[in-house]
Amino acid sequence: MRALTAPLEVVLRNRLRGAPVDDLRQETLLVVLQAARAGQIQEPRALVDFALTTARQLMLNEDRKRQRQRTDSRGEMDDLPDAQPDGFDFVVGEQRRHCVEKVIAGIGNERERQLLHAYYLEEQPSDQLQARFGLDSGQLGRVLYRARQHFAALWNALAFETI
Amino acid sequence: MSIELLSDQDNLLLRAWRRGELDEAKALEFETRLFFEPALLEAAKLDQALEACFREAPALLAGNASGKTWRRHWERGWPLLLAASVGALAVLPFRHADVQSPVLGNVEWVAVDVRRNGGTETPFLVAPRDSADLVVIEIPAPRGATGPFRLRLTGLDDRQVALELDKLQAADGVLSLAFTRDALAAGVYRVELAVAGERSAFAPTDLSFRYQP
Numbered sequence: 001m002r003a004l005t006a007p008l009e010v011v012l013r014n015r016l017r018g019a020p021v022d023d024l025r026q027e028t029l030l031v032v033l034q035a036a037r038a039g040q041i042q043e044p045r046a047l048v049d050f051a052l053t054t055a056r057q058l059m060l061n062e063d064r065k066r067q068r069q070r071t072d073s074r075g076e077m078d079d080l081p082d083a084q085p086d087g088f089d090f091v092v093g094e095q096r097r098h099c100v101e102k103v104i105a106g107i108g109n110e111r112e113r114q115l116l117h118a119y120y121l122e123e124q125p126s127d128q129l130q131a132r133f134g135l136d137s138g139q140l141g142r143v144l145y146r147a148r149q150h151f152a153a154l155w156n157a158l159a160f161e162t163i
Numbered sequence: 164m165s166i167e168l169l170s171d172q173d174n175l176l177l178r179a180w181r182r183g184e185l186d187e188a189k190a191l192e193f194e195t196r197l198f199f200e201p202a203l204l205e206a207a208k209l210d211q212a213l214e215a216c217f218r219e220a221p222a223l224l225a226g227n228a229s230g231k232t233w234r235r236h237w238e239r240g241w242p243l244l245l246a247a248s249v250g251a252l253a254v255l256p257f258r259h260a261d262v263q264s265p266v267l268g269n270v271e272w273v274a275v276d277v278r279r280n281g282g283t284e285t286p287f288l289v290a291p292r293d294s295a296d297l298v299v300i301e302i303p304a305p306r307g308a309t310g311p312f313r314l315r316l317t318g319l320d321d322r323q324v325a326l327e328l329d330k331l332q333a334a335d336g337v338l339s340l341a342f343t344r345d346a347l348a349a350g351v352y353r354v355e356l357a358v359a360g361e362r363s364a365f366a367p368t369d370l371s372f373r374y375q376p
Contacts, residue, residue: 003198007197
């Protein structure tokens, strides 16, 4: 089950566009665990398929439930603001925001940060980015690799004290 | 943590998946791979975190930060960063090795190598500025190897291991070691390396530095 948790969380986070994933992750794992104990799943690949299918089904159910609630309340819910997706659940709060700023400030040089900003936030197509920054695809891959590496190192160093 | 250089194809796939551009069959195929490929999973996790961070503090990342932001950064001592950036602009792909101890916000980068220290026995001095909360030391990786490595810093005086990191990967021939300013006490430290995942003993390198927080 432990091996399923991390990838499942990443998948749910992507599909739910930043909404909280904890409940759905736990629910999915519970269903998978029950199926495994009942002998319905025989090998790892089937376990993953079952977990992904279950997660999708639970997400659909959740979505339908929300739609129903919205209809039942005759539009009252529409007046409420949607929950703001925050990407990573831990990236919240003033102290953590400060932590995030520290991490971002530690990524590469000015040009590299411009490139990463365009890549992650402006969502420019890769070929346009390569043309704008004069990089080939291999160089772009290396910049991304360095960014991930630096981010992980800095985040871990910060997490040691502040998270 | 397994951070590896992804292929162009996987970078493109990862991005398309994050942006919801894959059809259901391809998305499912990609998601299945996340369960079996630790490097791809780690990249996906980091990209999600990076994107979230960029959304949290976009002004820090935008190249066209507001004048106010720039003034504030300038007052904090950004001339050095700008000088370093101008140097870096001339070189692609990006390298840190030629940048003289740049400061980015409250992070100070120090490249420690024998060449910069003139090949002498005197340990390289690492004395972070007052504004630095985080220190990143970059050392040359063993030639032709990308790792993963285990790295540790051992005090020359007390022979005690002060800091140890596992699964470090070299990028552009450089290993990056990040720690908070207070993680190391003042003293002289020797850099020792071993190959990760093997029972090999740590081997001392030629690199040592004097840390003066």
